[in-house]
Amino acid sequence: MHERLSFYVKRNSVIHDLNPLTKVILTLALILIAFTSPWYWTPHLLVLVAIIPLSFIGKVAPEFFRTAIRIILPAAGFLFLMQAFFQPVGDTVIFKFYFLDVTQESLMFAFRNATRVIVMVSAFTFMLLTTHPSELMSDLTRRGLPGQFAYVIISTLQILPQMQAKAQTIISAQRSRGLDTESSFLKRMGSLSPLIGPLVFGSLAEVEERAIAIEARGFTSKKVKTSLHEIPDHSSDKIIRWGLVILVILSIALNLWPS
Amino acid sequence: MLEKIKNNFNTQTWVLIPIAIAINIAVGQIVLLLKLPVFLDSIGTVLVAVLCGPWAGALTGALSNVIWGIAIDPGALPWWPVAAMIGYMAGRMAQWGFFKSWWKVVVTGFVVALTAAIVSTPIAVYLFGGITASGSSFITAYLLQTGTGIWQAVVSTSFLTEPVDKITTAMLAFAIIQGLPKRTIGGYPKAEQATVEGGASKNQLYIAVGVVVVLVLFAAFMLRNILGG
Numbered sequence: 001m002h003e004r005l006s007f008y009v010k011r012n013s014v015i016h017d018l019n020p021l022t023k024v025i026l027t028l029a030l031i032l033i034a035f036t037s038p039w040y041w042t043p044h045l046l047v048l049v050a051i052i053p054l055s056f057i058g059k060v061a062p063e064f065f066r067t068a069i070r071i072i073l074p075a076a077g078f079l080f081l082m083q084a085f086f087q088p089v090g091d092t093v094i095f096k097f098y099f100l101d102v103t104q105e106s107l108m109f110a111f112r113n114a115t116r117v118i119v120m121v122s123a124f125t126f127m128l129l130t131t132h133p134s135e136l137m138s139d140l141t142r143r144g145l146p147g148q149f150a151y152v153i154i155s156t157l158q159i160l161p162q163m164q165a166k167a168q169t170i171i172s173a174q175r176s177r178g179l180d181t182e183s184s185f186l187k188r189m190g191s192l193s194p195l196i197g198p199l200v201f202g203s204l205a206e207v208e209e210r211a212i213a214i215e216a217r218g219f220t221s222k223k224v225k226t227s228l229h230e231i232p233d234h235s236s237d238k239i240i241r242w243g244l245v246i247l248v249i250l251s252i253a254l255n256l257w258p259s
Numbered sequence: 260m261l262e263k264i265k266n267n268f269n270t271q272t273w274v275l276i277p278i279a280i281a282i283n284i285a286v287g288q289i290v291l292l293l294k295l296p297v298f299l300d301s302i303g304t305v306l307v308a309v310l311c312g313p314w315a316g317a318l319t320g321a322l323s324n325v326i327w328g329i330a331i332d333p334g335a336l337p338w339w340p341v342a343a344m345i346g347y348m349a350g351r352m353a354q355w356g357f358f359k360s361w362w363k364v365v366v367t368g369f370v371v372a373l374t375a376a377i378v379s380t381p382i383a384v385y386l387f388g389g390i391t392a393s394g395s396s397f398i399t400a401y402l403l404q405t406g407t408g409i410w411q412a413v414v415s416t417s418f419l420t421e422p423v424d425k426i427t428t429a430m431l432a433f434a435i436i437q438g439l440p441k442r443t444i445g446g447y448p449k450a451e452q453a454t455v456e457g458g459a460s461k462n463q464l465y466i467a468v469g470v471v472v473v474l475v476l477f478a479a480f481m482l483r484n485i486l487g488g
Contacts, residue, residue: 082390086400087403109388113387117334157326158277163282171289188293192293196289196302197438204275204278204435205443207446208443211271211274219273
């Protein structure tokens with residue numbers, strides 16, 4: 001059967017031992033600082049001195065760089081090109097391309113935006129590589145997140161690969177009976193419903209059964225549930241969390257400060 | 260207020276949400292494969308919104324963008340408020356009875372598209388300076404180069420691209436709900452919103468096409484006002 005969709009890599013490292021909430025706050029702090037800090041080079045610096053070293057400390061560097069090259073860099077690169085070409089700011093024209101001017105300002109602007117996106121995505125990737133989704137959810141549930149949210153996140157991660165596999169099966173099956181997925185626009189539009197129909201109806205039919213199954217396991221019970229796993233939360237975790245919160249507040253304050 | 264939010268959620272809702280998110284993503288990928296000029300990545304959201312209510316729809320939209328962002332394309336992450344608003348608006352329209360016949364569904368799609376356009380504009384402007392990584396940014400870029408203001412350029416791009424996508428989404432969601440057996444729908448909190456009214460579906464489709472034409476004219480008129488103003 002298909003594995004649950006998860007980036008998690010099991011290693012022994014300081015980062016893996018941190019409390020999941022600390023890692024979530026670390027991720028959010030990195031993103032917020034990258035987007036709010038008034039200093040131009042902040043996002044670039046964050047990648048170089050925070051995220052990349054952290055991936056080495058967490059012993060997930062190979063996986064991190066693989067994701068970076070496969071997903072993050074193409075997305076950021078495309079954004080960079082779009083913005084460098086299309087952003088009509090600045091006067092220092094470096095070169096012209098039909099009706100588009102690439103100016104020094106638009107290049108700088110695009111570079112910062114692309115790096116911000118890199119910070120955002122790579123911080124998330126880093127968190128997902130070092131945090132097990134169920135561990136994160138049970139920690140958040142312990143802190144008061146309604147159990148239903150945890151159920152939605154975890155079961156989506158489970159259902160999604162199954163659904164994608166099902167979609168692939170339906171596509172192959174319909175193609176083998178001669179469904180046209182490649183020719184004219186109208187034909188492709190027409191082949192939408194034979195592909196979507198079976199997928200959607202098939203999955204909606206499961207809903208009631210699943211609902212009864214989890215209802216039987218006390219899903220809506222208001223009683224406090226106990227957990228088999230104890231998730232450690234050291235005092236160092238608390239210090240790190242508060243430190244990060246202060247940094248974010250500082251960054252936002254500097255941004256709002258009238259200079 | 261809290262009661263109103265709570266009545267959107269029963270066990271069936273909680274089970275439907277993950278499936279709806281997976282439907283959003285899987286259908287979005289099928290559409291990419293067919294190379295159609297639409298996204299159709301909120302069919303699941305609209306389904307939840309109609310069957311369970313606006314708040315459940317909003318939650319589905321937001322979560323599906325977050326999960327899409329984490330698992331497939333990180334570029335989807337910042338757009339979660341748009342997806343949430345799509346779910347909320349679709350749910351509200353259904354509550355007002357606008358999900359019961361083909362032409363009403365078209366109107367719902369149009370209203371949802373306008374909402375999406377309005378919510379996505381500040382995100383596009385503040386986060387990306389107007390140019391995002393999506394293909395429709397070519398239009399924005401062209402408008403910017405011709406001297407249109409950034410807000411107008413972004414809003415009119417969304418007005419051009421969103422309605423087709425959202426009307427198709429709403430109509431597909433309607434077709435799906437019609438195709439489901441009554442017994443399956445019955446367990447959801449707002450099942451009565453999905454009951455179909457009106458005469459033969461053929462006549463209804465003609466009316467729906469007429470409504471589409473009127474809305475296209477209306478959109479063109481608004482677009483001219485935005486660009487001219």
